[in-house]
Each structure stands twice: as C-alpha cells, then as structure tokens.
Amino acid sequence: MRNENASRAATTAALMSAHPRATADPEARAAAATDRSGYVPATPPDVVVRCESAEDVVDALRLAHARGLPVVPRGAGTGLAAGASAHEGQVVVDVSRMNRILSIDPVEMIAVVEPGVLNADVNAAAAEHGLFYAPDPASTAICSIGGNIATNAGGMWCAKYGVTRESVLGLRVVLADGRVLRTGRTTIKGVTGYDLNALFIGSEGTLGIVIEATLRLRPRPVRTETLAAYFADVESAGRAASAITAARIQPSILELMDGPTLAAVDLAEGTRHRELGAAFLLAQTDGYGAHLELDEIARAVAPFAMSVHPAADDDEAAALVKARRDAIPSLEKLGRVSIGDIAVPRNRLADAFAGLEEISARTGVRIFSIAHAADGNLHPMIVVEPQESITEGPAKIALGEMFHLAQRLGGTLTGEHGVGLLKREWVAEELGEMSVELQRAIKAALDPAGILNPGKAI
Amino acid sequence: MRNENASRAATTAALMSAHPRATADPEARAAAATDRSGYVPATPPDVVVRCESAEDVVDALRLAHARGLPVVPRGAGTGLAAGASAHEGQVVVDVSRMNRILSIDPVEMIAVVEPGVLNADVNAAAAEHGLFYAPDPASTAICSIGGNIATNAGGMWCAKYGVTRESVLGLRVVLADGRVLRTGRTTIKGVTGYDLNALFIGSEGTLGIVIEATLRLRPRPVRTETLAAYFADVESAGRAASAITAARIQPSILELMDGPTLAAVDLAEGTRHRELGAAFLLAQTDGYGAHLELDEIARAVAPFAMSVHPAADDDEAAALVKARRDAIPSLEKLGRVSIGDIAVPRNRLADAFAGLEEISARTGVRIFSIAHAADGNLHPMIVVEPQESITEGPAKIALGEMFHLAQRLGGTLTGEHGVGLLKREWVAEELGEMSVELQRAIKAALDPAGILNPGKAI
Incomplete structure (x- = not known):
C-alpha cells in the first residue's frame, strides 16, 4: 500500500513536472499538508506548485485540469477548518509567494493586492495613508488576504465594519480550467449581472483561485x-x-x-x-x-x-x-x-x-x-x-x-472560519438537502470536472 | 397577426386558469405590462396571477413550469429598467398583495416581511421601535421590498449603511419549478455554504421569486x-x-x-x-x-x-x-x-x-x-x-x-436600478463574454427551463 501510494504520488508529480514551480520535495509536501486547524491528514499531497505570478496559477490549473488532478489552493496556511489540508493524490497550488501590494489609491481608498499578502501588511500599508482594512482576524499578522477571501473572514472590527465580503470590491480569479475571470468592480456600487464577487467570497477555494483582489479601505477613525x-x-x-x-x-x-x-x-x-x-x-x-x-x-x-x-x-x-x-x-x-x-x-x-x-x-x-x-x-x-x-x-x-x-438557539455552524473538512457533516443539516444540491449545481457550472478543493465546504 | 396574438394569449390564460388568483382581465394585464422606466411593451402579458400567499406563488410557478410558460415576477411596479415589463406570451406573477410585516424583533433588530410590503411601511414599523431600515430608494413610499431585493436597491442612506445586500440577512425564494429555498440566516455572520443570499439579491427575478425576507434593522441615530x-x-x-x-x-x-x-x-x-x-x-x-x-x-x-x-x-x-x-x-x-x-x-x-x-x-x-x-x-x-x-x-x-x-471613467452601467430590459446590450461589454457565459450557466443550474424573467438582466 505504501509503495502504491508512493508510486501514485510520483505519477502525479511527473504529470505536474511541466510546471517550473512544481516541487515534489518531501519537506514542501509535508508543510503543505495541513493548516492551523489541528487536523493532520494521513498522507501529504503529491506535489506543491509554489506560484510567483498569475501566469503560474493559470499554468498550474491548465495542467491539473487537463489531467483531472484535484487541486487544493493554499495561502498562508492559517485556516482553522482544514480547508487547505491536502493529502495523497492532490496538487497544492500555493500562492503565498504572490504577496505584493500592487497599488493603493488613497483618494478612492482602494488597494489592489495579490492573494498571498498578509492581512497585517495591507493594514500597515494603508496606515501610511491614514486608512485601514477592516476585516482583522485574530491571526492578522500571519494570515493572507486570499485565505480571508476564501473564508469570508471576520475579526474584531466587523462589529462595526462588516466582514470580508463588505470590504472586497472585486476579484481576479483563475477558474478550474485556467480561464481568468474578473468579478465585482472598482466602484462602491454596481448591479450589472449576478453578484459573482459574493459567490467567490467564502467559497473556500472550491470555485476558483483568487490571483488579485481590489480591497476597500476606510479612513482611520479620528478618535x-x-x-x-x-x-x-x-x-x-x-x-x-x-x-x-x-x-x-x-x-x-x-x-x-x-x-x-x-x-x-x-x-x-x-x-x-x-x-x-x-x-x-x-x-x-x-x-x-x-x-x-x-x-x-x-x-x-x-x-x-x-x-x-x-x-x-x-x-x-x-x-x-x-x-x-x-x-x-x-x-x-x-x-x-x-x-x-x-x-x-x-x-x-x-x-x-x-x-x-x-x-x-x-x-x-x-x-x-x-x-x-x-x-x-x-x-x-x-x-x-x-x-x-x-x-x-x-x-x-x-x-x-x-x-x-x-x-x-437559531444560529449557525460557522460564522467566519468556514466549513473546510472539519464541519462538512453538519452542512446539509443546517442548509437543507435542496440548498446543498443547488450549491453543487453551481459548483458544477463553474468547475465541471470537480478538481477544485474536492471534499471541502459543500 | 392581432387575432393570432389574441388566441395565443387566450391559450396561456387557459393554461393558467387552474390558478385561483389568475386573471386575464384586460385592465389587469395592461397594468402589469410596464413599470416606471418609461418603456411600454407593444403587447400586454397574457395573464396576471395576483398572489396572496406563498402557496399562491408556488402554485403559479408549478403551473407555469409544467407548461414551459415564461414568468415575469412583479411587485409594486416601480422599477426603472423595465425589469418587470411583460408582454404577450408571458405570465405575470404579482406579489404586491403579499404585503404583511410578519414580525419585528426589536432586540435582535430584525424584521421578517413579505415581498410586497412597501419600503416606507417597513421603516414606519421599525420607527415604532426606534429602528430603521437603511436602503431607502427615492421611491420609498411606493416601492416594495421584493423589488428592492431584485435590484439590490440603494438610496440616500447607502452612503453610510450600504445597499440592500448589506441589509438582507435571509430570504425564502420560490425557484422556477416551485420548490422553496431558504438562503442566508438570522444571525449577523455566517459562512456555511455559498452566499446564495447575495446571488439572489440583484438577480432581477431571473433566479427565483422572493416570498419572504429577513431584514436587518438598525438603531435610529441618536442625532x-x-x-x-x-x-x-x-x-x-x-x-x-x-x-x-x-x-x-x-x-x-x-x-x-x-x-x-x-x-x-x-x-x-x-x-x-x-x-x-x-x-x-x-x-x-x-x-x-x-x-x-x-x-x-x-x-x-x-x-x-x-x-x-x-x-x-x-x-x-x-x-x-x-x-x-x-x-x-x-x-x-x-x-x-x-x-x-x-x-x-x-x-x-x-x-x-x-x-x-x-x-x-x-x-x-x-x-x-x-x-x-x-x-x-x-x-x-x-x-x-x-x-x-x-x-x-x-x-x-x-x-x-x-x-x-x-x-x-472606470465605472459601471448600473449602480442600483438594475439592467432590466433597457441596458441589456451593454452588459457583455462591461462584464466580458466569459462572465456572462458563467452567469448563464448559473442561471441554467437554477432555472434549467429558463422560464424566469427571460431576456432580462443577463
């Protein structure tokens, strides 16, 4: 069995080896297996693609899609629901090196960032302009924006300023087949078409991989x-x-x-x-x-x-x-x-x-x-x-x-950490079978081959 | 041609006549043909179903779905983009008589309402508890909550309090085939599953008909x-x-x-x-x-x-x-x-x-x-x-x-009124063909027969 796993892993690695950022290094694979949920999979993923650019993500998904390989998106790995945990047979697409703040517009109060940038780094950059980014998970110093978006993360300031959904105006997302989709906009309001932006926020990497986010910043309070x-x-x-x-x-x-x-x-x-x-x-x-x-x-x-x-x-x-x-x-x-x-x-x-x-x-x-x-x-x-x-x-x-x-008490399973792997079994009980069925139909519309973060969220 | 239309209309009316609230009265049909956009279709819809309950909506959609009849949802008819305009061959499902405020919880600051209730009536009821409902279109006195949800309506107070999406916690929606879906929740936060709530808000009646909404109220400002x-x-x-x-x-x-x-x-x-x-x-x-x-x-x-x-x-x-x-x-x-x-x-x-x-x-x-x-x-x-x-x-x-x-200028076609019929031709130019294609795939996942508000929004 162990040999079989090893050879299967080698096959996956070989299939992904066309990607210049792919590695089958055992340490890299072990590090990419888990998050901060406390859950440790029995086996590590087969290969890790350490993306440094949007093109790297596109190429990784094109390769994986063509071969039907399951992909687990990964940022800083600070998730608390095992949403980024990956095991044998899976390819981890790691965007933590895509950590640049691309621009800040202090008048429009907007930042455009890559997914791997840390939440605290966005706030530090915003502070230079007298601004702040409201969603502030307790893990602000170590969590990245892509993961915040994947889980619709909250934090302390949400009490007044809302969660991630209220602070993300637009996204660029790589779909399962490698196509790049823009969602949302750079204006405060807009209702052209369905709210795909909100659909991706909180979708736990099951619908696409965020490669760029347009964030709404807010004025630092006067007092x-x-x-x-x-x-x-x-x-x-x-x-x-x-x-x-x-x-x-x-x-x-x-x-x-x-x-x-x-x-x-x-x-x-x-x-x-x-x-x-x-x-x-x-x-x-x-x-x-x-x-x-x-x-x-x-x-x-x-x-x-x-x-x-x-x-x-x-x-x-x-x-x-x-x-x-x-x-x-x-x-x-x-x-x-x-x-x-x-x-x-x-x-x-x-x-x-x-x-x-x-x-x-x-x-x-x-x-x-x-x-x-x-x-x-x-x-x-x-x-x-x-x-x-x-x-x-x-x-x-x-x-x-x-x-x-x-x-x-009239409440919910998860307020801001997501379902991941750890809470899956209660999802249908909360949402109802029909809602889950519709959500799977939406998932199938965006990722027909089902390669993105399978077994997570819904 | 005229006779042909008349007989086709009679056929649709006959097909819907099993519904106790259906009427083919010419005045009712003429009144349901248009909204406040200034657009007047050349012909009126064939039949109007004046729903008084959730069951009426369910029955209307079941009947229409079984017969493949296109359905135009209608509330107060104050839309500004012809989203509720209806013509020959179409069935209008009118929810304006479903106008009850079902409950207000002044401690949790939540109201549960039917879709036909007027925006101003929600605010009047909230005011009795020292609360208000933030989305306040200029048409507050005459527009209904269902339409506000369909267009993700804004208003003056959005400057500080956000648009409809930020004030609707949950929905009950009748899908194209008559099934009833719950979206969202009654808590302030929650990330179990995809954000179907946001998907329906602003979808202009193309994905389902709202029969109940759980609204977030806010404390009236002290000053x-x-x-x-x-x-x-x-x-x-x-x-x-x-x-x-x-x-x-x-x-x-x-x-x-x-x-x-x-x-x-x-x-x-x-x-x-x-x-x-x-x-x-x-x-x-x-x-x-x-x-x-x-x-x-x-x-x-x-x-x-x-x-x-x-x-x-x-x-x-x-x-x-x-x-x-x-x-x-x-x-x-x-x-x-x-x-x-x-x-x-x-x-x-x-x-x-x-x-x-x-x-x-x-x-x-x-x-x-x-x-x-x-x-x-x-x-x-x-x-x-x-x-x-x-x-x-x-x-x-x-x-x-x-x-x-x-x-x-880096902006968008529509901030808060929706695309309706009048702005359709520019949608793909703003969103891109791929986004429109994905949105149609989502629409097809929820309404495979395509009976809900065809030709509107996307």
Whole structure:
C-alpha cells in the first residue's frame, strides 16, 4: 500500500513536472499538508506548485485540469477548518509567494493586492495613508488576504465594519480550467449581472483561485476609546454584551473572553486578567463621538460587571486588545486546539455560554470560549493533549454538540472560519438537502470536472 | 397577426386558469405590462396571477413550469429598467398583495416581511421601535421590498449603511419549478455554504421569486445634522463631494442635484432652490459626533460653494431631504423620463458631470442630473416629450453614451436600478463574454427551463 501510494504520488508529480514551480520535495509536501486547524491528514499531497505570478496559477490549473488532478489552493496556511489540508493524490497550488501590494489609491481608498499578502501588511500599508482594512482576524499578522477571501473572514472590527465580503470590491480569479475571470468592480456600487464577487467570497477555494483582489479601505477613525469590564461569570458578560446591542450602541470592537481563556493568556503572557474576574469584555468605540458612545457602553455593562476600566491612553487600550489577540496562541501552548466558530442571535449569548459549559461537563472535554460578541459569533475552543485527535472521539462529539447548540438557539455552524473538512457533516443539516444540491449545481457550472478543493465546504 | 396574438394569449390564460388568483382581465394585464422606466411593451402579458400567499406563488410557478410558460415576477411596479415589463406570451406573477410585516424583533433588530410590503411601511414599523431600515430608494413610499431585493436597491442612506445586500440577512425564494429555498440566516455572520443570499439579491427575478425576507434593522441615530450647499455649476458641486470623500468624512447622506433638476423641483413644488445656485449638495451626518462631522463637511465644501446652509432644525432638514426626493416626480411632470444609473469612482464625479453635459450638447437630448455623491452613483435623467421613445433614437443613443462615459471613467452601467430590459446590450461589454457565459450557466443550474424573467438582466 505504501509503495502504491508512493508510486501514485510520483505519477502525479511527473504529470505536474511541466510546471517550473512544481516541487515534489518531501519537506514542501509535508508543510503543505495541513493548516492551523489541528487536523493532520494521513498522507501529504503529491506535489506543491509554489506560484510567483498569475501566469503560474493559470499554468498550474491548465495542467491539473487537463489531467483531472484535484487541486487544493493554499495561502498562508492559517485556516482553522482544514480547508487547505491536502493529502495523497492532490496538487497544492500555493500562492503565498504572490504577496505584493500592487497599488493603493488613497483618494478612492482602494488597494489592489495579490492573494498571498498578509492581512497585517495591507493594514500597515494603508496606515501610511491614514486608512485601514477592516476585516482583522485574530491571526492578522500571519494570515493572507486570499485565505480571508476564501473564508469570508471576520475579526474584531466587523462589529462595526462588516466582514470580508463588505470590504472586497472585486476579484481576479483563475477558474478550474485556467480561464481568468474578473468579478465585482472598482466602484462602491454596481448591479450589472449576478453578484459573482459574493459567490467567490467564502467559497473556500472550491470555485476558483483568487490571483488579485481590489480591497476597500476606510479612513482611520479620528478618535477611538476603549474599555475593559470584568465579570463574576461568563453568563454575566454575555448578558452585558447583549445589553449593549439592546441599548442600540454600535461598538467598533466588542470581544468577550471566559475565565479559563483569561487564565491561559495570563499564563502565556504574564498578565493578571483572571484576578479581576472570571470573564472579560473588551469594548472599543470610534468616530467623532467615540467618548460619548463609550460612556453609554459603560452604563450598559455596569449592572452586570464586577468592575469597568476605561483605558487611560492608547497604550492601555493596545494592551487590552492584545489580550484578546493572544487568546488563541496562548491556548495553543496548552495542547492541540480545535476552534469552534458558531454564531447565535445576539441576545442569546448567555444561553450559548451556558450551553457550552454543559457540553464541556457532559463530554469531559475542556472548552475555552471567546466571542465577537456584537455579532453573536463565538469561538469555543476545545483543547486536547497533543497526541489526542480532534477529529475523532470526545473532541469530535463536542464539536457536533456545539453545532446543535447553535442550531437550537437559531444560529449557525460557522460564522467566519468556514466549513473546510472539519464541519462538512453538519452542512446539509443546517442548509437543507435542496440548498446543498443547488450549491453543487453551481459548483458544477463553474468547475465541471470537480478538481477544485474536492471534499471541502459543500 | 392581432387575432393570432389574441388566441395565443387566450391559450396561456387557459393554461393558467387552474390558478385561483389568475386573471386575464384586460385592465389587469395592461397594468402589469410596464413599470416606471418609461418603456411600454407593444403587447400586454397574457395573464396576471395576483398572489396572496406563498402557496399562491408556488402554485403559479408549478403551473407555469409544467407548461414551459415564461414568468415575469412583479411587485409594486416601480422599477426603472423595465425589469418587470411583460408582454404577450408571458405570465405575470404579482406579489404586491403579499404585503404583511410578519414580525419585528426589536432586540435582535430584525424584521421578517413579505415581498410586497412597501419600503416606507417597513421603516414606519421599525420607527415604532426606534429602528430603521437603511436602503431607502427615492421611491420609498411606493416601492416594495421584493423589488428592492431584485435590484439590490440603494438610496440616500447607502452612503453610510450600504445597499440592500448589506441589509438582507435571509430570504425564502420560490425557484422556477416551485420548490422553496431558504438562503442566508438570522444571525449577523455566517459562512456555511455559498452566499446564495447575495446571488439572489440583484438577480432581477431571473433566479427565483422572493416570498419572504429577513431584514436587518438598525438603531435610529441618536442625532442627525444636515446642511445644504449651493454652487455656481455642477462641476464645482462634484468637486466638493469628492473633497468630502478625500477628507475621509463619512456622511450618512450626500446627494447632489444639478441646476436644471433644481429648476424642475422648484417648478413642481414652489420652492426656490435654483435662485441660490446652479447646483445643490445635501449632506447629513449622524451619530454621537454628528455636529462635529457636519462642521468638517462644511469646511470641506466651503472652497467650492457659493453658500452653505446648515439646517437650523428638523423641519429645515426634512425640507432639504424632500427637495431631493421630489427630483424624479418633478421631472416626470416635464415629459417621459429615462433614468440613467451609472456609477464612477468617487473622485471622478466632476468629470462625469462634464461628460454628461457634453453628451447632452452633442445628442440634443435634455439631461437632468442627480447623484448619490458619496458612492459616485449618478442618475442622469433623459427627459423626452411624452410621445417620444426612450428606447430608440436620440434617447437610446444618449443612454449608450452615458454607459461608455462611465466605462471610460472606470465605472459601471448600473449602480442600483438594475439592467432590466433597457441596458441589456451593454452588459457583455462591461462584464466580458466569459462572465456572462458563467452567469448563464448559473442561471441554467437554477432555472434549467429558463422560464424566469427571460431576456432580462443577463
């Protein structure tokens, strides 16, 4: 069997060897097998094509298409749902070296970028013009724009500015057969034809490979104000977050962390958040009236909080934001992490936290929880020992129960990380068989041979 | 020929007569033939099905599908691109009587509505809870949500709050064969599967008929501030609008009207705007810092303006907003109106206005211009004598030239009204043949028999 695999891999590699960027180097193949989901395929992909240009991607897809080889698109490899995981028999088309910012128009507030550019690099370049790019996953420093588009990634600032879909005006995409399609436009509005742009955003590499994106930048706020509040328990923090929504206040950031996560951050970073409470809410407002809006937030959370701490200056604010950004890396020091991504109606946050505690107690898995609270998007993180599986046994059971919890509360399986490989089995349950069937028909219309990221997303 | 048409119509009517809401009444058919685009088909549709429930729509499509009859979905009939126009051989499925607001959740800020409900009625109901529905076409008092969804309608508040796509969380849609599909969700975020919701929004009734929409409402701003500025010419007003964008200010409304439009509004409404200048810019800000932001706008426009008038109170502000809302009705008193809908990059507004003046001079057609200036979305309105055609001769030529002007400036054919029947011939030029081909493949995947609104949009 092992020999058979090896020879099959050699065949694939030979078929792709016409591509100057193709490599069958074992290290390259092993590195391209997995992402940050914690899932590790049993075998690596057969070949990796390290594209440096749009033409490289076109050529890779033409070759693969002609030979019927399955292709897994790959960017920075920071996905959390195994959407970029690749195994034996598959060709990885890696665009991480296509990482240039092609242009920034500071008047129109538009950036044109290649897919491999890191999210944080776009923001750094935008900042030079007093602008920012709103979708800011916690992984901003290491995730790339192509992957953000593939998963319709969110982040903290989505609370006010929307997800990736609201910040991508247009795309250039290589289709399965190597043809290049333009979607969207460079104007803010436009309704000529169907919204193919939105169709590609969040399609997890199953419809095409993005080679260029036109991003909408926004003016950096004239003023931001930040506070942290600590609570006796996570349900109180959830109720406080819902109270902010119910009070019709629009924070630019509203992040929640539970006690175990705070303890993990403290352990990793030497901070002392957990001493102040068993749950934490971070709120930021921006704009000309940011200070007035923050006062309203302080008023809304006070009845639920042990203490409320407005940041005295930018450094204090940055330290509070950093605590949230440190959550996932801190947990990764404790074991293998599987990150849930459910979303629920915004007034059901406390119910969701209570449900997660119940799941943890029943299944015996450790669950740490953070949430983009303004959007009702929770990341319950299952942490297992490094040698334990996250795709079988209790971790898998807990992941399924999380989905059913979200469903009971009127929510969804995935808010911003995507389905990938890890959540496929619940897709039909959420969408219905007919919707899945239609989505497969759309997939077939764009990729009749079915070579793009097979087995992922739908 | 006439007899042949009449007998063919009778046959269609007979085929649909199994539907309890079907009528072949000549008045009903004549009323369902056209919209507010100014386009009048040579013949009326054969039959109109006046649906009162989701089941009525399902039954209508099942009947039509079984017999291969082309179906034109219809709401309030206020479309501006002839998207709802219907002719001999076609069945109109009219959902205007399905006009109930099914529920409003003031905490989650969500409304569930039927497609025939008027945009203004949604806003009136939301206002009772201190909420509003952001997409506000000028026709808010007479246009229905289903049509807003079909065209991805915009309006004034889009400047800050986005278009219909950003305010529709989910849909229930009847497909061509009568099956009912749910798209989207009731949570703010969610990426399970492809974004079918966005695919249906703006698809102009070619993919399905919306029978229910879950709308996102927003908190009414705690404060709004309004100003009007008058200019010596429309290019100056365009430059002032671009200056606001360049100064990174986010107005909630930024509307521009040229001198001829002002004169038409004055004539119809007895106001005296034209005396104050040959172009008008209306700006509104909202939120806790609205007054501070309005000061910034006043500063940005001052170098270009003849005068700047902050509204002293809500009544003055409402009068200024009304002037803009009156523009299209005022022009309709002057003749038959064909409304252009081009969008250009936001810093090209002055160039667009100059180009429109040049087109008017060259073709001899009268063009009145208004614009959603913050989005670069212009509505150049061609006014011809009531007996003249808007789909042939100079009006048609001018419409084509407008598109090519937009294209030269990096813009698009239609910002928010849709392609309908009137702009079809330029679609492939904007999108490219390959994109149109893919869109037709998607259409074929959802409506294999091609019965839904044939000949429209793509």
